[in-house]
Amino acid sequence: MKFDYLKDLLKERFLDEKIDRLQYGYDATQKMYLPDCVVLPKTTQEVSIILKFANENKIPVVPRGCASGFSGGALNVAGGIALSMELMNSIIEIDLDNLIATVEPGVVNYDLQLTLKPYGLFFPPDPSSWKFSSIGGNIAENAGGPKAVKYGVTKDWVLGLEVVLADGSVINVGSKNVKDVAGYNLTQLFVGSEGTLGVITKALLKLHPQAQATQTMQATFSNMEFAARTVSDIIKNKIIPSSLEFVDHQAILTVENSMKVGLPTDADAILIIEVEGSKFQIKEDLEKIEQICIKNGAKVKIAHSIEEEESIWLARRSISPTLKRIADGKLNEDIVVPRSKIAEMIKKTQDIAKKYDVVIVNFGHAGDGNIHTNIMYNTKDKDESEKAFKAMDEVFNECLKLGGSISGEHGIGITKQDYLERQVGKRTVELYKQIKLAFDPNNILNPHKMKL
DSSP: OEEEEEEEHHGGGOOSSSHHHTSSOOOOOOOOOOOSEEEOOOOOOHHHHHHHHHTTOOEEEEESSSSOSSSSSOOTTSEEEEOOOOOOOOOEETTTTTTEEEEEEOOOOHHHHHHHHHGEEEEEOTTTTTTSSSHHHHHHHHHTTTTHHHHHOOGGGGEEEEEOOSSSSSEEESSOOOOOOOOOOOHHHTTSTTTSOOOEEEEEEEEEESSEEEEEEEEESSSSHHHHHHHHHHHHHHHOEEEEEEHHHHHHHHHHHHHHHOHHHHHHSSEEEEEESHHHHHHHHHHHHHHHHHHHOOOOEESSSSSHHHHHHHHTTHHHHHTTTSSSSEEEEEEEEEEGGHHHHHHHHHHHHHTTTTTTEEEEGGGGGGEEEEEEEEEHHHHHHHHHHHHHHHHHHHHHHTBBBBBSSSSOTTTSHHHHHHHHHHHHHHHHHHHHHOOTTTTTTTTHHHHH
């Protein structure tokens, strides 16, 4: 049999029953591609043996963490082996002298945060899926999150990696050193490579001290342009909030119609602003931000308790769960534009929604220009489905015209690969393919993703 070698090696950690393959055939896109088998390694050596076997037999291998991604990166579109890293979930070391954590890829982001909390530390990348996404997946997709406005994204917090290449060889890139310019920066090449160049088996992560305190503010605007101007004014005044989120009119309506939590349905936009630091710093920053918001016509509410803070964040956190009440189909995109272009981009999505008679809900990270554009449609209505995909095409076009990007944190995978060349150009895609060829000559690692 084709996979007898792996079955003998892994015993009960080799799965090929259809029910098991079905469980590993999905990710958050809700698309389904069945792998031929599923393997669950526990060590770097086992990963090495699996890849060596797959490479010699030219069998596709797709690494996967918790399968929480929205771009199809964890799907076995060409069959082959689903390489689940879920059992490689050890936090190997918390180095308090150097503020570095050494972890395996299957560690869930939230579990790492809980481990770090007693030490007064945290790992800044905080995707919305942090409670059910793995560090390996965060690295593979270069995940962001609400705190990216202040702390950056995953690439800014990865110092080094242990990686198994397609032929089974194991390499270590980067180091614990703050400064390390020996050779090409391969660490950053693997970050965001979506499992196409190698399989991450260990990661050296930078850590950051927790802030003394945080406080949250909600600013309600009658016009999205005023909200966008406020974002620019806050940054221009050299204030960097720890979170600076926005919710558009359609998102406000969606949450309020579903949950009846008292959101202002006449508002065109809401900003949710979190600042952190010492009590003195928080007071000073909040006073400045409040003045900026009021100057731009906002109604401001400041949270003075945990309950009030939770109430403010409820609108932002409730959007995704309530979207299904609009329609069963959703094209969940994560475009990015310069902060100064947010209002213009939102207006363009509203025009596109009217043109194609679809509902588009926008929310996201105003502080870094990352807009989660959700195009809703009825999957059983062929005409409506076609309109939704045409609308998505126009959203990407308008985003690129404004100097934006088709993805800020979800990655390319299969859902956006047809648009990649439109952004980066044909020659750049050719370079991607040459890099891929150097690392993986037989193209076994996550094939048919990112135009590779």
